[in-house]
Amino acid sequence: MMKTAGLTLLILLVACSGFSRPEENKIFPYKIHQTTLENGLKVIAIPFDSPGIVAYYTIVRTGSRNEVEPGKSGFAHFFEHMMFRGTERYPKDKFNAMLKSIGADNNAYTSDDQTVYHTVASAAALETMMDIESDRFMNLKYTEEDFKTESGAILGEYNKSSSNPFQTIDEKMREIAFGEHTYRHTTIGFIKDIEDMPNQYQYSLTFFDRWYRPENCVVLVVGDVQPDNVFALAKKYYSAWKHGTYKLDVPQEPPQTAEKTGTIPWKAKTLPILTIAYHGPAFSDKDIEYAAMELLSQCVFSETSDLYHNLVVDKQLVEFVQGGNEDHRDPYLFSIFSRVKDPNNIALVRDAIYAALEDTKSNPVTAERLEGIKAHLKYQYAMSLNSPDPVANSLATYIELTGDPESVNRVYAMFDRVTPQDIMSVAKKYFTPQNRTVVTLQQQEVKQ
């Protein structure tokens, strides 16, 4: 029954594309036009029915994963900030004035694997965007004074979330779970490195030289555009960008051999937060393990799961419980979070989570349940594509992970192929005590 619903969805969304079997269909309903310039820059254009509006994304396939040198954590993110400091041709004030004149919504974000610069603005301003974006990617220029001043904003960004226990949990979990890989530090970086950033001006020039290169970037334009026009403008504005040479060697994480634990005493008032993480598979649009883990997370941790019913709805031991395998280029963590109402019940909740994971190793999910999950994932994705910005943002994720926007279609086709046995296999492989790290955050002193 759910299969029928999913098929209807695909029929509605995939305009004019004949298909006979679900696995041959594409979840992404719009035609992807792409070209690669001689310097290696990939340019992607996606016409979308949004009269007069375009989303313009530049995806740099560099994030905190690339911060391999000691003392340089947080640099990808810091550099994202520096990209707003202007060039000779368009100094900061002029750059801002141009964005203001076109009424742009303009910003950027950085994660473990990517740095994304995004603008939504009038389609009539496409050439202006090409001009100022290509200029800053090729010709960024800032003084040491600008650099030092911006370091204050980075510290401010750290500070703004410092009261949030999840920022500290993220720091602690990575530091314990990883010994070698750069996923050991958060994207914003170790606080000691953030505080040292004002002294790293020279390194920032090296960072730009290494990573802001055409072969490491993708330009993506979604909205009221003609692909040929996008490609012609890209050729005009980006062709002078020179190919780079730096080769990244990210240390690989050896298998974990014993369970690790950590505790965080918290000064401010909080309920206990239990975090359990297992090393999991990297993102893949080919390896069924990745897809099986995605579906497993829905089986065990969605609001329809037995665990959720048990802990949140029936016994009401926790405010929430959630778990999933965050997409990463290299193997990362399958993380489970739960805010426990009573500190005395932490062990009870932990054991209930372990039992739910154990259950997936021996009890196959029913066919009906599996179809429901697959339908959920498809509808969730399809319903998110409601304007140029989320369309571009969605594709940016797949572009940073593999360099290829078609990965989205391959991944959802793979979800369709996952069997109950695949889910049992990944559960047995990954959810073992020796592959586990547990971090518990608790208030130091309970005050009523």
Added chain:
Amino acid sequence: MTIRNFTLLIISVLLAATLLPAKDAGMKFTEMPSAASPLITFRVIIRAGAINDPAGKEGLNALTAEMIAQGGTKELTYTQVVDKMYPWAAGINANSDQEVTTFIGNVHRDNLDAYYKLISSLLLQPRFDPADFQRIKDMQINYLKNTLRSTNDEALGKQTLNTMIYAGHPYGKTEAGTVQGITSITLEDVKAYYAKTYTQANIWIGIAGGYPATLVETMRKDFAALPAGQPNTVTLASPPQVSGMEVTVVEKPTRAYAVSMGYPVSVTRKDKDFYPLLVAGSYFGEHRSFNGVLMNRLRGDRGLNYGDYAYVEKFVGGLGQPPFPNLNTPLRQQFFSIWLRPMPPDRTLFGIRDALFELKNLVEKGLSKEDFEQTRKFVLNYSKLWAATASRRLGYKMDSEFYGSEYYIDRIDQELKTMTVEDVNAAIKKYLNPDNIKIAVVVDEGKGQAFLSSMISNAPSPITYQSPVGQSIIDQDKLIQTFPLTINKDKSVVVNAKDLFEK
């Protein structure tokens, strides 16, 4: 959300507000059909909010809404409802605000019939299960005790400011209520509030997207099962007047200090004067943008923090939310505010002075012709991005109807096209004021009294930099570090976060 008043109670006498929302006879519908769209969005507004909470039961409106959005129907338990919606990736969220409560749902048209049946049952025949009640009540209390008081200093600063601005006024408590208020609520209270409030007179159904024309008639018929009821009108007095700089310092463990400041303004989207003020606000502090004066001076030139913004109406921003004006949080009485993101403790007083210095400049000098033209052009273009989806368009349309104004995006277009720089500068002079302003600061435990004393003493707050800065910044700093703070000592207090939102 806003926070509950703690010690700062100012009794004002007061004129009843006259800007009540337009009220049609019977149920109200707002439709935005778009036959080609495969998606349908619902925004069902109940014209009641935290201002309708009975005394001693603060939080009842929000708790009732969550009992519907996170509860079951007469036929289905909460778990069964969630299970049914899950394959459609659909759900229903409640957003409880001061004046209205909005239920928001999106669904693909493949699943529309079954989805509508479920959400209409949730709204018309809520289950009001005792176990759901306990779960939701716990969550609401924990939100106040363990989240708002503790884990987000910026939200805490904003809530504190709201409480100060609306002390003794119906807006003066959080949308979630108070700890004692929620604690005292029983399931019978919820049932009674639902019976009184969820009526034909108060319900307002918005629908957009690719729905069949017959659906509206079906809804009209189904929702006629609600009692006719009476409009839940609450008379609003004017907020208390601001006298000098009134400061509330909130103590809690923290490494950086968040600041919010502001005061009431007497215009809303309904009024012509709102629009020049909107342009002034964008020029002075457009949210998350380097267009604003505050952002450029405090962050760009001095690296004081992550961001600095200003708003001419209520704004509830947060991680993952669009940077555009809020949907379905309309107020009959609005306020102007400045949000300074957390600063290092030794730079916070300078940052506060810097913001006030810039506000004074804005009021005294206004915008130049060039500033005005650039900002007008920006707002004209930028506002077109706010309504990129059917759900957002519907939200703005319903808000415009609340205010009794034209569709917001069109109204901006009309007003700005004929606006002059003189209009903007006159509005700034009329509505903005650097001398009488309420200031909320969240500081580390044990540091509150010293911080307040440093404000009252008016001692200079010099700033140093890690690298040389331009002479113009140095010259300006000399003025900023001694910028006079006219603190009203009698209306300034230090409080501990654990005492907020209690009753």
